[in-house]
Each structure stands twice: as structure tokens, then as C-alpha cells.
Amino acid sequence: MSATIVRQKPLMTMRQVLLMNLGFFGIQYSFGMQQTAVNPIYTMLGANPDEMPLLNLAGPITGLLVQPMIGAISDKTWVPKWGRRRPFLLVGAIGCSIGLFLFPFAAAVWMAVLLLWLLDVSNNTAMEPYRAFISDKLPPSQLAKGFLAQSFFTGLGITLANVSLYLFKSLLGEQALGSGIPYWVMSAFMLGTVASLVTVLVSVISTKEIEPSAEELAEMKKEKLSLGGMLKDIGSAIVDMPVQLRKLALVYLFQWYAMNCYWQYVSLSVAKSAFGTKDIHSAAYGDAVAWTGLVNGGYNVVTFCVAFALVAMAKRYGAKYVHTSCLLIAAIGLAVFPHITNKYLLFVPIIGLGIAWASIMGVPYIMAVRMIPSTRYGVYMGIINMMIVIPMLIQTLTFGTVYKWIGNDPGNAITFAAIFLAIAAVAMLWIKEPPIVKDVDDLSEQPGN
Amino acid sequence: MVANVMLIVEREFAYPQQRLFRAWTEPEEMMHWRGSPGWHVEQESVTSESKLGGKHHHVKVRDNDPSVRVTTDAVFTEFFDPDVFVAKQKITGDPGIDPSIPMELRVEFIKNGREGKSCLVRIVQGPYDPSRAEFHAKGWELELNRLQQFLDSGPEGVTR
Numbered sequence: 001m002s003a004t005i006v007r008q009k010p011l012m013t014m015r016q017v018l019l020m021n022l023g024f025f026g027i028q029y030s031f032g033m034q035q036t037a038v039n040p041i042y043t044m045l046g047a048n049p050d051e052m053p054l055l056n057l058a059g060p061i062t063g064l065l066v067q068p069m070i071g072a073i074s075d076k077t078w079v080p081k082w083g084r085r086r087p088f089l090l091v092g093a094i095g096c097s098i099g100l101f102l103f104p105f106a107a108a109v110w111m112a113v114l115l116l117w118l119l120d121v122s123n124n125t126a127m128e129p130y131r132a133f134i135s136d137k138l139p140p141s142q143l144a145k146g147f148l149a150q151s152f153f154t155g156l157g158i159t160l161a162n163v164s165l166y167l168f169k170s171l172l173g174e175q176a177l178g179s180g181i182p183y184w185v186m187s188a189f190m191l192g193t194v195a196s197l198v199t200v201l202v203s204v205i206s207t208k209e210i211e212p213s214a215e216e217l218a219e220m221k222k223e224k225l226s227l228g229g230m231l232k233d234i235g236s237a238i239v240d241m242p243v244q245l246r247k248l249a250l251v252y253l254f255q256w257y258a259m260n261c262y263w264q265y266v267s268l269s270v271a272k273s274a275f276g277t278k279d280i281h282s283a284a285y286g287d288a289v290a291w292t293g294l295v296n297g298g299y300n301v302v303t304f305c306v307a308f309a310l311v312a313m314a315k316r317y318g319a320k321y322v323h324t325s326c327l328l329i330a331a332i333g334l335a336v337f338p339h340i341t342n343k344y345l346l347f348v349p350i351i352g353l354g355i356a357w358a359s360i361m362g363v364p365y366i367m368a369v370r371m372i373p374s375t376r377y378g379v380y381m382g383i384i385n386m387m388i389v390i391p392m393l394i395q396t397l398t399f400g401t402v403y404k405w406i407g408n409d410p411g412n413a414i415t416f417a418a419i420f421l422a423i424a425a426v427a428m429l430w431i432k433e434p435p436i437v438k439d440v441d442d443l444s445e446q447p448g449n
Numbered sequence: 450m451v452a453n454v455m456l457i458v459e460r461e462f463a464y465p466q467q468r469l470f471r472a473w474t475e476p477e478e479m480m481h482w483r484g485s486p487g488w489h490v491e492q493e494s495v496t497s498e499s500k501l502g503g504k505h506h507h508v509k510v511r512d513n514d515p516s517v518r519v520t521t522d523a524v525f526t527e528f529f530d531p532d533v534f535v536a537k538q539k540i541t542g543d544p545g546i547d548p549s550i551p552m553e554l555r556v557e558f559i560k561n562g563r564e565g566k567s568c569l570v571r572i573v574q575g576p577y578d579p580s581r582a583e584f585h586a587k588g589w590e591l592e593l594n595r596l597q598q599f600l601d602s603g604p605e606g607v608t609r
Binding site: 006007011139370372434 | 453454455456457458459460501527529573575576579582586589590593
């Protein structure tokens with residue numbers, strides 16, 4: 001007869017959950033700097049706008065390869081005193097800190113590209129084990145709280161990264177390093193250097209991992225990590241993938257292609273429309289970059305404010321219609337955005353993107369988890385991650401050419417993003433949403449009663 | 450004491466995943482083995498809608514004192530045949546469980562071996578008061594012994 005194994009997992013308090021996730025703030029600050037400051041630095045170092053997609057190749061490639069690989073390696077790791085996931089969080093945070101520290105000193109485009117690869121590899125090294133850290137520590141009933149805390153710190157980290165660019169510019173003025181990169185950009189990177197390391201350290205020190213039993217350790221040593229096994233798992237999950245999840249992949253194709261276009265061309269678009277310059281070496285372009293940071297911070301603030309309301313609306317009206325509406329609002333906002341010449345008015349259409357970003361980060365997942373068994377969350381989360389990075393990779397490889405077709409105009413790139421978001425919204429309507437789950441308190445009509 | 454402990458109970462059975470899932474979810478099968486020794490499930494009380502959002506109801510009765518009854522009302526918040534089901538439960542009549550705090554029962558069925566002839570059953574349930582967690586862990590252990598006996602008996606008309 002097989003033995004029964006019994007374990008107990010204590011529930012965590014909100015304070016413990018927040019401390020455990022604090023490190024996500026630092027990692028997301030680093031990601032926020034990548035979103036807003038890296039492309040302007042490329043242009044300051046002399047890169048052409050149509051080269052932007054290729055210069056950003058690191059993001060999708062590392063997302064596609066590094067995240068699942070590190071996730072699988074950390075599953076088979078146990079370092080006494082350090083644990084299973086924490087070594088990866090620390091290594092990732094140290095890499096982010098080094099990358100952020102060195103970035104403002106890049107004197108040529110190739111140096112900035114190498115540093116972006118370091119940043120992306122480090123971000124991804126920390127990101128996947130961080131998600132698994134939550135799954136390891138929290139019982140299934142608290143997982144939603146854990147992931148919600150991660151979303152909270154995602155918003156906070158990216159917002160602060162964007163706002164810090166504007167604040168440092170106001171404080172430090174126009175003085176620049178020899179390479180032409182201003183001190184205010186450097187200061188925002190230095191803040192990121194400290195934030196990513198310190199916040200991860202706080203999480204690592206304050207949260208102990210659950211030690212595996214002797215049997216589990218023996219099992220871990222016995223099971224060798226194999227690339228073949230990993231690929232087989234992914235392959236069988238793709239074969240078994242529910243039809244509705246395949247339709248979500250189509251939505252993601254347009255949605256993430258559009259988001260990448262926005263991030264890559266928003267600074268140039270704001271410079272052209274609201275600051276009246278195409279000269280990347282002008283003071284006005286520096287002002288536009290800082291203002292874009294504020295605009296991006298603005299949409300992340302909207303994201304904060306509406307995230308919880310959207311979750312409640314998705315439960316009431318269905319995730320499908322909520323996400324469709326959010327994408328359409330963003331499409332309208334982005335269609336208007338490049339035509340606005342008053343920099344203050346830019347905050348109005350960007351509200352739409354903030355609402356859509358809140359939806360993108362949460363609402364499709366509410367639907368996806370009802371389509372897939374939670375015993376296979378790990379592999380399907382990896383596949384959903386691929387559904388994000390593959391469109392980004394396609395955008396990276398194709399948009400340089402598209403950009404030429406649309407007249408080398410950054411405003412047109414934003415309009416293109418708006419059209420793709422609208423297509424994603426229409427594709428969303430094709431999905432047949434699984435039923436919405438009732439709550440246990442609504443049990444008045446028991447079949448047995 | 451605050452109920453803040455989740456129990457995780459695992460056991461491997463030499464039966465396929467589908468067979469185990471059926472034994473856990475079909476009322477005519479559950480009524481034969483659910484309940485620790487000294488208890489039985491009142492057969493006519495078992496009703497279950499095997500689907501996402503479906504409701505479940507059963508009453509466990511103490512063998513030597515039928516006035517002691519523990520009622521479970523639940524709703525399936527996840528239902529993937531034959532991989533996993535999750536039910537949010539309201540348990541009344543057990544002195545160690547506060548009926549105003551919903552419990553969660555999650556049962557995973559993980560295929561083992563190349564041909565999938567065996568299956569690991571993982572039960573995650575709680576939250577329990579720490580002082581009662583051990584008692585309920587023992588209860589699950591005994592209940593799984595009963596499941597093993599039920600499956601081994603290969604009951605006619607139940608096993609398909």
C-alpha cells in the first residue's frame with residue numbers, strides 16, 4: 001500500500017505577502033526604465049528611428065528563452081540556507097543593478113544594446129522564479145492575493161520609474177555627460193540601481209522558503225533536468241490547448257504588437273506633436289522624453305485606479321466584454337494621441353491606454369484560468385508568456401520595414417498601434433467565455449435542499 | 450486560535466487518473482467510501498452537479514450516533530475532468546470548523562508513469578485551526594484507506 005504524505009502550509013498575512021513581493025517593485029522599476037528611457041538613449045547615441053525594433057530584440061528573445069529555462073532550472077534547485085528561488089532573485093537583482101548603473105555611461109549604440117541584453121536577461125532571471133516563489137509559499141486559496149500584490153508592485157515600480165525621469169529633469173536641468181546623456185537620465189538609472197537590489201534583499205531576507213522533505217530532495221536529485229522533457233511538456237500542452245485559448249493567442253498577437261509599437265515610438269511622437277521637434281539632439285527632444293515619462297506614469301496611475309474595478313466588472317459582465325471595451329477605449333485614445341499639440345492634453349487620451357493596460361495585465365488571465373487545469377498552470381503560463389513575446393518578436397523583426405511604409409512618421413506608428421488594438425478588440429468577441437463561477441455564499445438553491 | 454493552516458495530503462493509487470476522478474465526483478461512487486472510519490455518508494443526501502459552478506451537497510453521519518451529522522455544501526470553482534476540481538465549502542456540524550468561514554477543498558489527480566496506470570491524488574484543504582489540523586490530517590489518511598479498499602473491491606455496476 002502506498003504511504004500517505006501529509007504537509008501543512010500556514011496562510012500568510014497581508015504584511016507577509018507584501019514583504020515577499022516587495023522585490024518585484026525593484027525589478028519592475030528596471031523594466032519601467034527600459035520602457036521609457038532606453039529608446040531615447042538609443043536616439044541620443046545616434047540610432048535611427050527605423051532601427052528601434054531591432055535594437056530592442058533583447059526583450060522578446062530573453063522572454064522567450066531565458067524565462068522558461070530559468071523556471072525549469074529553479075524547479076530542480078535547492079541550496080541549503082538559500083532555498084530554491086531566492087538565489088535566482090538575488091542573481092537577477094544584482095544583474096539589473098549592474099545594468100542600470102552602467103547604462104547611462106554607454107558611449108555608443110552597441111554598448112547600450114549589450115547593456116539592454118544584460119538588463120533583460122537579469123530581469124527574466126528574477127521574474128519567472130519570483131512567480132514560482134509565490135506558488136511555492138502560498139496555498140492555492142491565497143495565490144490570487146499573491147499575484148495581485150505583484151500587479152500592485154508592477155504598477156508602482158513602472159510609475160515611479162517614469163515619474164522619476166520627470167522629477168530629476170526638473171531638479172537637475174540640462175547638464176549632460178560627455179556622451180550627451182543628461183544627468184537627469186543618469187540619476188533615474190542610479191535610483192533604479194539601488195531600488196532593484198535593496199527591495200529584492202528585503203524580500204529575500206524577510207521570507208524564508210519552505211524546506212523540501214528528505215524524500216522530495218531525493219526525488220529532485222533523481223529527476224535530471226532535460227531540454228527534451230521540457231519541450232515535450234510544452235508540446236503536449238500546445239496539442240491539448242483549449243480552442244478558446246488559441247483564439248486568445250490571436251487577440252494577443254495584435255494587442256502585444258500594438259503595445260510594442262507604442263513603447264518604441266511614443267517619445268518620438270510626443271517630440272513631434274507637442275514639442276515640435278524631430279531633432280533628437282535638441283533640448284526640446286529632452287523635454288519631450290521627460291514629458292513622455294510623465295505621460296507613461298499617468299497611464300500607469302490610471303491602471304492603479306481602475307484595476308480592482310475592472311476585476312469586479314469582469315466577474316459581473318464577463319471578462320470578454322470588459323477586455324473588448326477597454327481595448328476599444330485605448331484604440332480611440334491612441335488614434336487621437338499623435339494629433340494633440342498641447343502637452344497637457346496628452347493626459348486625456350492616455351487614460352484609455354491606462355484602462356486597457358489594467359485590463360491587459362489582469363482580465364484575460366481571469367478568463368484563461370477557467371480554461372486550463374491549475375495542475376498545468378506552470379506550462380500554460382509559459383505558453384501564455386510565449387503568446388506575448390512572439391508578437392513582440394514579430395513586431396521587432398517587421399516594424400522597421402512597416403515604419404518606412406508609413407512614411408517614417410512616429411505619429412503614424414502610434415496610429416498603427418491604435419488600429420491593431422481595435423483589431424484585437426474585435427478578435428476578442430470571437431472567444432466563447434467559460435461560465436462565471438458563483439460564490440459559496442450563494443448556495444440557497446442546493447440541488448439536495 | 451485563528452484558522453490559518455492548509456493541509457496537503459498526497460497518496461499514489463495504482464488506478465488510472467479517470468478512475469480516481471470518477472470515484473471522487475460521481476455521487477453513486479462517493480457514497481460508498483467518503484467519510485472516515487466510524488462515519489458514513491448518508492446515501493440519499495449526496496447530490497452533485499459535475500461542472501464549473503455546479504453545486505454539491507452531502508451529509509456525513511456518525512455510525513454509533515446518527516444524531517451527529519456534518520453537512521457539506523459546496524460550489525465547484527474549478528472542474529477539469531480528469532485533472533482537478535476545486536470546491537468552496539461551507540461545513541456545518543463539525544465542532545472544530547467555524548461554518549461562517551468558507552473552506553476550500555482542492556483535489557488534484559496527477560497521471561503517473563508512462564502509460565498513466567497510476568495516479569497521484571493531492572488534496573489541499575483548509576484553513577484549519579492549527580490545533581485541529583493534525584486531527585483532520587489523520588481523518589483524510591483514514592478516508593484514503595477507505596478509497597483504496599473501495600477501488601480494490603471493484604464494485605460491479607459502479608466501476609466502468
